[in-house]
Amino acid sequence: MSAAIQGTAAAEGVDVSAARRPGSIRSVAFHEPTAIAGLAIIGIFVLIALLSPFLLPGDPKEKVGPIFEHPSASHPLGLDGGGADMVKLLIAGTRVSLLVGFCAALVSALIGGTVGLFSGFYGGKTDIALMRMTDYVIVIPDIPLMIVAAALFGRSLTNIIIIIGIIYWTTTARLIRAQVKSVRERVYVKRARALGAGNRRLIFKHVLPQVAPLLIANTVLLVAYAIFAETFITFLGLGDPSVISWGRLIENAFTDDAILNNAWWAIVPPGLCVTLVVLGATLFGQSLEDALNPRLRVGHLSVRRFKVRPLRGKLDSE
Amino acid sequence: MTPLLEAEDLNVWFELPGGSELHAVRGISFELEPGERFGLVGESGCGKTTAMLTIMGLLPPNASVAGEVRLNGENILARGEESVSPHRWNDIAMVFQGAMNAFNPVQTVGAQIEEPMHLHGIAEGKMARRHVEELLERVGISKDRAARYPHEFSGGMRQRAAIAMALACEPKILLADEPTTALDVMVQAQILELLASLANDFDLALMLVTHDLPIVAQVCDRAAVMYAGEIAEAGTIDALYHTPRHPYTRLLFAAIPDLHAGGERVASIPGAPPRLDRPIVGCPFQPRCDKAFEPCPTVTPRLKRVGEAHDAACHLNDLVREATA
Amino acid sequence: MSTNGSGPLLEVEGLVARYPIGRGLVGALRREPTLSVRAVDGISFSLNRGEMLALVGESGCGKTSTAQSVLRLIETDGGSIRFDGQEITGLSASALRPLRRRMQIVYQDPYESLDPRFRVGATIEEPLEVHGIGSRSERQAEVRQALEVAGLTPPDLYIDRYPHELSGGQRQRVAIAASLVLHPELLVADEPVSMLDVSVRAGILSILDGLRDNGLAVLMITHDLSTAAHYADRIAVMYLGRIVEEGPTHEVIENPQHPYTRALLSVVPKRDPRDRSVPQILRGETPNSIHIPSGCRFHPRCPIAIAECKTVDPELRRPAASTDPAHRAACIRV
Numbered sequence: 001m002s003a004a005i006q007g008t009a010a011a012e013g014v015d016v017s018a019a020r021r022p023g024s025i026r027s028v029a030f031h032e033p034t035a036i037a038g039l040a041i042i043g044i045f046v047l048i049a050l051l052s053p054f055l056l057p058g059d060p061k062e063k064v065g066p067i068f069e070h071p072s073a074s075h076p077l078g079l080d081g082g083g084a085d086m087v088k089l090l091i092a093g094t095r096v097s098l099l100v101g102f103c104a105a106l107v108s109a110l111i112g113g114t115v116g117l118f119s120g121f122y123g124g125k126t127d128i129a130l131m132r133m134t135d136y137v138i139v140i141p142d143i144p145l146m147i148v149a150a151a152l153f154g155r156s157l158t159n160i161i162i163i164i165g166i167i168y169w170t171t172t173a174r175l176i177r178a179q180v181k182s183v184r185e186r187v188y189v190k191r192a193r194a195l196g197a198g199n200r201r202l203i204f205k206h207v208l209p210q211v212a213p214l215l216i217a218n219t220v221l222l223v224a225y226a227i228f229a230e231t232f233i234t235f236l237g238l239g240d241p242s243v244i245s246w247g248r249l250i251e252n253a254f255t256d257d258a259i260l261n262n263a264w265w266a267i268v269p270p271g272l273c274v275t276l277v278v279l280g281a282t283l284f285g286q287s288l289e290d291a292l293n294p295r296l297r298v299g300h301l302s303v304r305r306f307k308v309r310p311l312r313g314k315l316d317s318e
Numbered sequence: 319m320t321p322l323l324e325a326e327d328l329n330v331w332f333e334l335p336g337g338s339e340l341h342a343v344r345g346i347s348f349e350l351e352p353g354e355r356f357g358l359v360g361e362s363g364c365g366k367t368t369a370m371l372t373i374m375g376l377l378p379p380n381a382s383v384a385g386e387v388r389l390n391g392e393n394i395l396a397r398g399e400e401s402v403s404p405h406r407w408n409d410i411a412m413v414f415q416g417a418m419n420a421f422n423p424v425q426t427v428g429a430q431i432e433e434p435m436h437l438h439g440i441a442e443g444k445m446a447r448r449h450v451e452e453l454l455e456r457v458g459i460s461k462d463r464a465a466r467y468p469h470e471f472s473g474g475m476r477q478r479a480a481i482a483m484a485l486a487c488e489p490k491i492l493l494a495d496e497p498t499t500a501l502d503v504m505v506q507a508q509i510l511e512l513l514a515s516l517a518n519d520f521d522l523a524l525m526l527v528t529h530d531l532p533i534v535a536q537v538c539d540r541a542a543v544m545y546a547g548e549i550a551e552a553g554t555i556d557a558l559y560h561t562p563r564h565p566y567t568r569l570l571f572a573a574i575p576d577l578h579a580g581g582e583r584v585a586s587i588p589g590a591p592p593r594l595d596r597p598i599v600g601c602p603f604q605p606r607c608d609k610a611f612e613p614c615p616t617v618t619p620r621l622k623r624v625g626e627a628h629d630a631a632c633h634l635n636d637l638v639r640e641a642t643a
Numbered sequence: 644m645s646t647n648g649s650g651p652l653l654e655v656e657g658l659v660a661r662y663p664i665g666r667g668l669v670g671a672l673r674r675e676p677t678l679s680v681r682a683v684d685g686i687s688f689s690l691n692r693g694e695m696l697a698l699v700g701e702s703g704c705g706k707t708s709t710a711q712s713v714l715r716l717i718e719t720d721g722g723s724i725r726f727d728g729q730e731i732t733g734l735s736a737s738a739l740r741p742l743r744r745r746m747q748i749v750y751q752d753p754y755e756s757l758d759p760r761f762r763v764g765a766t767i768e769e770p771l772e773v774h775g776i777g778s779r780s781e782r783q784a785e786v787r788q789a790l791e792v793a794g795l796t797p798p799d800l801y802i803d804r805y806p807h808e809l810s811g812g813q814r815q816r817v818a819i820a821a822s823l824v825l826h827p828e829l830l831v832a833d834e835p836v837s838m839l840d841v842s843v844r845a846g847i848l849s850i851l852d853g854l855r856d857n858g859l860a861v862l863m864i865t866h867d868l869s870t871a872a873h874y875a876d877r878i879a880v881m882y883l884g885r886i887v888e889e890g891p892t893h894e895v896i897e898n899p900q901h902p903y904t905r906a907l908l909s910v911v912p913k914r915d916p917r918d919r920s921v922p923q924i925l926r927g928e929t930p931n932s933i934h935i936p937s938g939c940r941f942h943p944r945c946p947i948a949i950a951e952c953k954t955v956d957p958e959l960r961r962p963a964a965s966t967d968p969a970h971r972a973a974c975i976r977v
């Protein structure tokens with residue numbers, strides 16, 4: 001923008017330096033310490049996952065030494081119950097665990113977001129029907145569902161993603177529904193309707209953009225849930241037998257009696273990885289949600305202690 | 319005689335995220351005598367609400383204050399929160415903007431008015447309840463409504479209850495921040511009449527903060543007009559309306575359409591107030607002033623006496639002084 | 644179907660709008676009568692091209708509901724609304740769509756009426772997009788022109804701004820520009836300046852004032868009698884869903900006949916401290932619109948009510964002491 005326009009802007013009282021639009025993800029993601037920390041943790045793991053083809057020449061399950069060998073210089077995290085290098089297994093597992101986590105979270109977000117959007121926007125019978133359906137899904141116990149689904153449809157990665165996706169969308173649906181209901185009542189939406197805009201325009205141009213940041217924040221939290229869910233599904237023996245994931249590593253460690261062999265390095269590292277990623281996603285997602293969800297504002301409850309400065313000497317003489 | 323309440327060279331800064339500072343109140347001074355009705359007038363962002371909150375010490379942690387606020391000669395801001403909190407509600411009470419919406423929805427109105435009495439050790443149990451009933455009757459609410467919940471009260475009644483709550487500890491000074499802003503004109507008239515009669519009966523000093531000049535004209539004896547964190551002009555309402563000595567005061571009155579002056583042009587002031595997170599050079603009103611002249615952009619005008627109990631911060635008054643010297 | 648500019652642009656007769664209140668399960672089982680808020684309870688008025696009519700009254704009087712009914716933004720329960728000769732109460736949503744171009748609304752809250760994610764240019768262009776008018780460059784030209792009319796010059800300074808970069812007064816100008824871009828014939832302004840600082844109000848109102856010269860009819864909703872007195876051609880005073888007094892502005896302000904109007908005018912705070920006229924403060928508050936008093940709905944608070952007022956619901960007719968034939972008041976005592 002030219003200097004001339006900037007000058008006129010200042011004279012007219014237009015605040016052109018207010019680049020940060022309130023309620024945008026950018027304003028939080030790169031300024032809040034917890035958000036940055038969470039993003040950094042996730043970032044590191046994503047990097048490992050992306051670089052894994054280059055970090056792992058050959059088959060990570062290859063036996064390179066005796067089973068449950070202690071950590072040593074050449075194998076910093078020791079060997080597992082099949083004699084394979086733990087570090088290589090962890091790197092391989094990063095890929096799968098993150099993939100399942102992100103995809104399942106996406107499925108959940110898509111289902112939950114759509115249900116919440118239509119339920120909140122249309123209200124009435126649509127709302128009642130969708131919310132009733134949501135209630136039914138909430139009631140279904142997840143582990144028995146997973147067992148039944150695994151038995152019926154087989155134990156593939158795709159099926160796991162779908163199962164996790166259809167279990168966890170309900171909280172998202174409720175959250176988005178509440179937000180959509182409130183946005184729908186905003187004056188600018190009413191104004192758009194008053195000038196003749198149809199429902200489709202109102203939903204996609206006015207409501208959805210306003211709700212999207214919250215949906216994104218919620219999806220990040222869903223990633224945390226999904227990764228943990230994948231871990232315990234696999235641990236229960238319902239996982240895809242052909243892929244390595246962190247859950248699989250923990251499961252293997254148990255079936256191979258790692259504890260009896262005092263081989264902590266076979267169990268703790270994969271568990272730690274899961275914990276770290278879940279922590280990172282939770283930190284990032286929570287700080288986004290705190291900033292974006294208007295109901296969570298509690299700043300006014302802080303103790304008010306203002307500061308007193310000593311009286312400055314007069315700057316001009318009379 | 320020492321004034322009841324005195325502010326001297328009050329300054330308030332707010333730390334902004336990103337490191338800069340907003341200088342919201344820029345060295346204001348005013349006095350309040352016992353039983354006096356004083357209005358602090360200005361538009362949004364001028365610092366009037368901040369100034370009022372400073373008197374009560376109700377500033378957030380990112381605020382810093384300089385200057386003194388003296389209650390009966392004692393500087394209550396000397397040690398910050400520590401020195402101001404003993405006087406809150408006991409000596410100085412406040413009716414907040416939107417107070418009618420600040421009631422706890424799950425407590426009865428009576429219990430909420432009783433609460434400050436308990437907290438400050440004024441009264442307990444039965445005596446407190448009786449005191450509450452007296453207060454309610456005094457503000458025009460029948461006493462059997464003490465057991466009711468806020469949502470059962472209309473907006474005007476809730477504002478009356480908020481006033482009752484402010485009077486719970488028998489303060490000597492009542493601050494009111496936009497007390498009638500969201501109310502209908504008839505209810506507004508009732509509330510203003512109530513405030514005036516309470517000030518009389520309880521010998522209260524009343525300080526009214528508002529953007530609505532006509533209600534200050536109706537209720538107050540004296541007023542100060544604030545602009546960009548500073549006082550532009552202060553004096554009796556009569557002087558401010560009939561002989562304003564600051565262009566902003568004059569234009570502000572001219573911007574209010576009068577019911578019966580149909581033909582006269584209603585003024586509007588172009589532009590916007592200056593940003594308070596930057597230093598201001600010269601007179602803050604100068605960019606929008608219709609009478610600005612040579613010294614205005616560079617020399618900051620100081621508040622000077624221009625008549626009996628009448629002060630204004632405008633270089634034009636120096637011209638008048640020179641002309642009459 | 645148009646009447647070629649003759650006759651009033653808007654004619655409202657006997658308009659009724661009610662909101663039912665739920666009885667709850669217990670109420671339904673006990674067969675309690677369904678209550679409703681009678682927001683608009685029989686209103687008639689007309690508005691000509693190039694005229695500004697102010698609907699004034701306190702909260703709950705039904706002025707906002709009337710404005711929304713006229714624009715068919717809420718459903719009505721009775722009466723007729725004729726826009727340019729055409730009855731619009733029974734029209735379906737799709738039949739209403741072309742009419743929406745000809746009637747627009749400006750809302751009270753400038754901080755909420757603009758989508759925070761839309762730039763100013765996009766907000767003003769939206770009505771044109773919705774109705775599929777013009778090519779991209781034609782629309783851009785219309786946007787610029789609308790900004791000029793709304794006093795936001797030079798337009799280039801504002802087109803790419805976001806609402807949060809503008810002041811309240813500027814945002815309201817954007818809202819006005821967005822309502823003008825379709826060249827409507829009727830503009831409803833719902834408390835257009837009540838949330839703005841005093842020093843910027845006249846600027847906004849003078850835009851609306853000037854538009855009348857181009858034939859635009861303005862229906863202004865306001866609680867501020869001084870604003871109405873200064874800008875409107877005619878004033879209609881509302882109380883509990885009815886018009887209690889209406890007429891040319893000068894007549895209603897200087898020669899009010901209905902006791903409610905007189906009380907209302909007397910309590911408007913005067914800016915001149917030497918004006919010592921005594922305000923006539925009514926006791927109590929406006930009752931809610933669910934249980935409307937019998938007879939004249941103002942009688943419980945009326946300073947000159949007599950026994951007959953409890954049973955007779957007065958009609959709007961010319962008061963004995965009026966000096967203008969178009970002046971009407973609903974009171975049996977004038």
